[in-house]
Amino acid sequence: MKFGKEFVVDVLGTGDCPLPLLPTVRRQTENAEKMRNNLHIPKKCSTFAPPIEKMNRISRIFWFALLLTVSLPVTMAADRTFVTVCLDGKWGYTDEKGAIVIPLQYDRAWHFSENLAPVQKGSKFGYIDTTGNVVIALKFDGVGSFSEGLAPVKMRSKWGFINTAGKVVIECQYAEAWFFSSGLAPVKMGKKWGLVDKRGQVAVKPVFAYADSFTEGMVRVEQDSLFGFLDQTGELVVEPQYEGADNFSDGLARVKIDGQWGYIGPFGENIIQPQYDRAGNFSEGLAPVCWFGKWGFIDRSGNMMIHTQFDEALPFTEGRAPVRLLNKWGYVDKSGNTVLPAIYDRAWPFCNGVAKVMVNGYYGLIDRDGRYILQPVYQDIQLPQRDW
Secondary structure (H helix, E strand, C coil): CCCCCCCEEECCCCCCCCCCCCCCCCCHHHHHHHHHHHCCCCCCCCCCCCCHHHCCHHHHHHHHHHHHHCCCCCCCCCCCCCEEEEECCEEEEECCCCCEEEEEEECEECCCECCEEEEEECCEEEEEECCCCEEEEEEECEEECCECCEEEEEECCEEEEEECCCCEEEEEEECEECCCECCEEEEEECCEEEEECCCCCEEEEEEECEECCCECCEEEEEECCEEEEECCCCCEEEEEEECEECCCECCEEEEEECCEEEEECCCCCEEEEEEECEECCCECCEEEEEECCEEEEECCCCCEEEEEEECEECCCECCEEEEEECCEEEEECCCCCEEEEEEECEECCCECCEEEEEECCEEEEEECCCCEEEEEEECEEECCCCCC
């Protein structure tokens, strides 16, 4: 499964950590609403700390510093991990042990991609490097993640692309733009979406209502309110015929026909017949599916490997999957055994040995044993992974 989904953000405050899936910004109005919903208004803190609403600012800063001094280390990937955090409305970065490595000073900040991260101050956006230095000035009206050496940027209501030196290499001329993958990027020309190459030449004519970036060599497109897929040559290999569809993951894509979800292969062949009320993407050989109101997990042949018993479930990563029982979330392994009890208000998949959780309206970071790396005192936390 691919993580580190790039996103696009503009002055509306849009953006997400988007799909290899998802990923990121489809339509500005939809994502503006998504961002508003994602910035939770603090109510009360967890039992691990005094109630935040009863603290003054000095007390909160003291408690925050204390939490950082007792954070537990965690085994991460070889490369340095940056965790994007928000406290008191300001964004910055901590390392995998919870120590601040880039001060909380931005109105918004996103994860690093190709050693650069988009940041926002006021209404302008730019990029910082891994030392926290501004390397591309905050002068844009909208930005996206770097991918294949280029990033979408917005100036005077139009989108184009810059390189890692901040030089505009494709003029700002598009209504919307997505990130590059497999040498091509989706752009909206007028009212339709197509694909351009790194010289700005049209590779796929703008005939679609929407086009995604490449995932596993396929591009999801929308035409006449139905979804299909292009291959890397730009050929329409799966005709738009589905009511709903997601990008390919683990070689399969979930699709919706007559209100039921199933899975297809890269040539449009039916692998698992549409039969589920809801379904998630395949990851690590399993996919969460909802059948008669309960969630379980199937394998690539459609066999129910973990029987339907959960009220909600997300895909497996690193051998664990978040599941909801009644109104609390926990984690199970691939045998369906509980590995972390359902004690969280919300939980997300693991990424490099840590997972984002929510407790009493605040976000924290746990390791595989459920120990807090970052205590749940943050207004938001962002890991370099898909926003499930």
